[in-house]
Amino acid sequence: MNKSWAIVNKLLPFSCVDGPGNRLVIFLQGCNFKCLNCHNPYTISLCSDCGSCVSSCPHQALSLVDNKVIWQTSACQQCDTCINTCSHSSTPMTYRYSVEDILQTIRKYQPFLTGITVSGGEATMQLPFITKLFSAIKQDQNLKHLTCFIDSNGYLSQSGWQKVQPVLDGAMIDLKAWDSQIHKKLTGRDNHRVKQTIAYLAKINKLYEVRFLIIPEHTDLQHNATHLAQFLMDIDPNIKIRINAFHNHGVHGIAKTWKPATQDQVELFAMQLKNNGLHNITLPSVYL
Numbered sequence: 555m556n557k558s559w560a561i562v563n564k565l566l567p568f569s570c571v572d573g574p575g576n577r578l579v580i581f582l583q584g585c586n587f588k589c590l591n592c593h594n595p596y597t598i599s600l601c602s603d604c605g606s607c608v609s610s611c612p613h614q615a616l617s618l619v620d621n622k623v624i625w626q627t628s629a630c631q632q633c634d635t636c637i638n639t640c641s642h643s644s645t646p647m648t649y650r651y652s653v654e655d656i657l658q659t660i661r662k663y664q665p666f667l668t669g670i671t672v673s674g675g676e677a678t679m680q681l682p683f684i685t686k687l688f689s690a691i692k693q694d695q696n697l698k699h700l701t702c703f704i705d706s707n708g709y710l711s712q713s714g715w716q717k718v719q720p721v722l723d724g725a726m727i728d729l730k731a732w733d734s735q736i737h738k739k740l741t742g743r744d745n746h747r748v749k750q751t752i753a754y755l756a757k758i759n760k761l762y763e764v765r766f767l768i769i770p771e772h773t774d775l776q777h778n779a780t781h782l783a784q785f786l787m788d789i790d791p792n793i794k795i796r797i798n799a800f801h802n803h804g805v806h807g808i809a810k811t812w813k814p815a816t817q818d819q820v821e822l823f824a825m826q827l828k829n830n831g832l833h834n835i836t837l838p839s840v841y842l
């Protein structure tokens with residue numbers, strides 16, 4: 555993919571849940587996992603311009619021109635009919651932004667920002683763009699104080715992390731299951747690379763946070779607190795952990811039938827991690 559521009563699903567000028575402080579978040583289109591519990595499955599694939607969603611738009615905001623789907627933002631009413639029509643886990647509603655486009659947006663909000671987070675989809679699918687964007691931020695006298703973070707599923711290879719490492723300040727990594735087969739069932743991929751990523755980023759001092767999502771009866775994290783704690787304690791006893799509680803609002807397919815995680819289940823898991831030496835643990839602020 556050309557590294558001078560990115561396919562962006564959404565840009566959020568302010569967020570306080572995507573890394574430290576107040577952050578501008580860029581959600582890139584495309585993912586290499588297919589999580590059963592994905593809340594935004596339309597971010598998984600790049601649009602193939604098949605045109606199937608065009609006629610579904612009740613507001614004539616979509617058209618097919620020279621075999622390309624054109625999205626007219628001024629006509630769009632954000633009704634989501636197109637993404638519910640698409641059978642390719644995609645959306646026609648994406649933006650093609652250059653590094654300079656995004657820098658201009660960052661400059662607008664810069665006085666209120668602590669940093670930038672690139673998320674997804676899976677952000678690292680567009681790694682050359684991220685590297686170029688972060689490099690440009692570091693070279694700009696007015697922006698270089700902003701920290702540059704990646705929110706990732708951890709599947710990027712070590713050589714990939716090495717490429718972005720000089721301009722990366724921190725990364726949040728999700729570990730979705732302890733057992734590789736369960737991870738594969740939940741995401742479509744095993745977790746070897748994810749565990750390697752956590753160890754590697756901690757070693758080079760770029761790991762901001764490891765995230766666990768508790769899904770009762772479907773992930774095995776809560777049954778492997780001792781294994782998880784041993785793994786993380788060997789890496790860094792001060793490792794920052796965030797535990798999230800699964801809820802089935804907004805999920806699709808089979809995950810709609812899954813039970814939400816309760817406060818008791820999350821707190822029991824946190825206590826087990828603490829009993830095994832981990833102490834830097836953040837719990838959900840709300841449970842649904």
Ligand code: SF4
Binds near residue numbers: 613630634637647
């Ligand atoms: S969300 Fe999609 S279907 Fe709805 S108005 Fe916008 S382009 Fe059309």
Ligand code: SF4
Binds near residue numbers: 600605608641644645
């Ligand atoms: S969003 Fe989906 S249905 Fe619409 S053109 Fe792209 S791939 Fe086809």
